[in-house]
Amino acid sequence: xxxxxxELIAVLEREHRLSxxxxxxxxxxxxxxxxxxxxxxxxxxxxxxxxxxxYLRGLIEISSICRNNCLYCGIRRDNRQAERYRLxxxxxxxxxxxxxxxxxxxxxxxxxxDLFFTDEILCGIVSALKERHPDCAVTLSMGExxxxxxxxxxxxxxxxxxxxxxxxxxxxxxxxHPEEMSFENRMRCLRELKDIGxxxxxxxxxxxxxxxxxxxxxxxxxxxxxxxxxxxxxxxxPHRNTPFRDETPGTLELTLFLLSVIxxxxxxxxLPATTALGTIHPxxxxxxxxxxxxxxxxxxxxxxxxxKYELYDNKICTGEESAQCVDCxxxxxxxxxxxxxxxxxxxxxFAALRREAAT
Ligand code: 5AD
Ligand code: FES
Numbered sequence: 001x002x003x004x005x006x007e008l009i010a011v012l013e014r015e016h017r018l019s020x021x022x023x024x025x026x027x028x029x030x031x032x033x034x035x036x037x038x039x040x041x042x043x044x045x046x047x048x049x050x051x052x053x054x055y056l057r058g059l060i061e062i063s064s065i066c067r068n069n070c071l072y073c074g075i076r077r078d079n080r081q082a083e084r085y086r087l088x089x090x091x092x093x094x095x096x097x098x099x100x101x102x103x104x105x106x107x108x109x110x111x112x113x114d115l116f117f118t119d120e121i122l123c124g125i126v127s128a129l130k131e132r133h134p135d136c137a138v139t140l141s142m143g144e145x146x147x148x149x150x151x152x153x154x155x156x157x158x159x160x161x162x163x164x165x166x167x168x169x170x171x172x173x174x175x176x177h178p179e180e181m182s183f184e185n186r187m188r189c190l191r192e193l194k195d196i197g198x199x200x201x202x203x204x205x206x207x208x209x210x211x212x213x214x215x216x217x218x219x220x221x222x223x224x225x226x227x228x229x230x231x232x233x234x235x236x237x238p239h240r241n242t243p244f245r246d247e248t249p250g251t252l253e254l255t256l257f258l259l260s261v262i263x264x265x266x267x268x269x270x271l272p273a274t275t276a277l278g279t280i281h282p283x284x285x286x287x288x289x290x291x292x293x294x295x296x297x298x299x300x301x302x303x304x305x306x307x308k309y310e311l312y313d314n315k316i317c318t319g320e321e322s323a324q325c326v327d328c329x330x331x332x333x334x335x336x337x338x339x340x341x342x343x344x345x346x347x348x349x350f351a352a353l354r355r356e357a358a359t
C-alpha cells in the first residue's frame with residue numbers, strides 16, 4: 001500500500017465520502033495490505049454501531065417464475081430448463097410461522113417478477129403475515145412495480161423493499177439487461193420506494209460482466225448519495241443456462257474490499273454477507289462479516305423448492321432444513337465472536353423514528 005492509498009482510506013474514514021475519481025483510484029490501487037486496513041476499520045465501525053450483533057433475516061423465495069430476461073440470472077424467462085414453482089399463500093405463511101418459532105422477526109419475501117402476484121394477492125399475503133406476527137418486519141424483494149403498487153403494499157404493512165440497482169452506470173446497465181428494461185425505470189422505482197417511506201435496499205453484483213473500476217466508482221457514489229438503509233452486494237456467479245455462462249465469476253477479494261468501503265461510507269447501513277459470498281468460498285459469509293457486513297439471510301423456503309430458485313450455479317443451503325441453516329449460522333457467528341440477533345433490527349435512524357412514532 002502506498003501513501004496515496006493510505007490517505008484515501010483516512011479521508012473515507014473521516015468524511016464517509018470520496019470523489020468518484022478517488023473511489024476508482026482506491027479500487028484500482030488496492031492490495032492485500034489496503035484490504036486488511038479497510039477491513040479492520042470497517043469491522044471496528046460495525047462494532048461501534050452494532051456491537052457484536054449480526055441480524056438474521058429469514059428469506060422466503062416465493063416464486064421462481066419471472067417475466068424478465070436479465071442476462072445474468074438463472075431464472076430468466078428464456079431459461080427453458082429452469083424448474084418453475086410458486087408458493088401458495090398458505091405455504092408462505094407456514095414458512096413464516098416456522099421462522100417465527102426459530103426466532104426470526106424479519107421476513108424477506110423474494111421472487112421473480114411473477115405476474116400472478118397482483119397487488120391484491122401480494123397485499124393479502126403481507127397483511128395476513130402482519131396480522132399473525134405484528135412484531136415482525138416484512139421486507140419485499142419482488143422487482144420493479146408501479147408506484148401505486150408499492151404504495152398499496154406499504155399500506156398493507158410492508159416495511160422494507162430490496163431492489164438492487166445492479167449498476168449505477170447507464171451503459172453498463174444496458175449490457176446486463178434486455179432492451180425492454182431500463183436504468184431509468186430502476187432508478188424511478190428506488191426513488192419512489194424511498195418517497196413512500198420504505199426502508200430501501202439497493203446493491204449490485206461484484207464482478208458482473210463489463211464492470212470496471214469506473215462503474216464501481218459510480219456504484220459507490222450512488223450508494224453514498226442515495227443513502228439506502230440496506231445494501232446487498234455479492235459476487236456475480238455464472239449460471240450455466242444464461243448468456244453469461246462462460247463469464248468469470250466475481251472474486252472474494254474484491255467483494256470483501258467493497259463491503260468494507262460501503263461500511264465506511266454508511267456506518268449504519270444493514271449490509272448482508274450474502275449467500276453468493278458463501279457460495280464462492282466456504283467461509284465467505286464469516287469473512288464478509290469480518291470485513292464489515294452485519295446481516296445474514298438464512299433460507300426459510302421449503303426444502304422441496306430450494307434447488308429451483310437458482311439464480312446462479314452451485315448455490316449453498318439448498319438441501320438444509322431452515323432450522324439446520326439457523327444452527328449452522330449461529331455456530332459460524334459464534335466462532336467469529338458475533339451473536340445472532342432476532343429482533344427487527346431496523347437501521348438505527350429508522351428505529352429512533354419508530355420509537356418516536358410510538359410515543
Ligand atoms: N450471480 C450472482 N448474483 C445474482 N443475482 C442474479 N443473478 C445472479 C448471479 N448469476 C442477484 C441480482 C439480483 C439478486 C436477487 O440476485 O443482483 O438483484
Ligand atoms: Fe445453511 Fe450453513 S447456513 S447450511
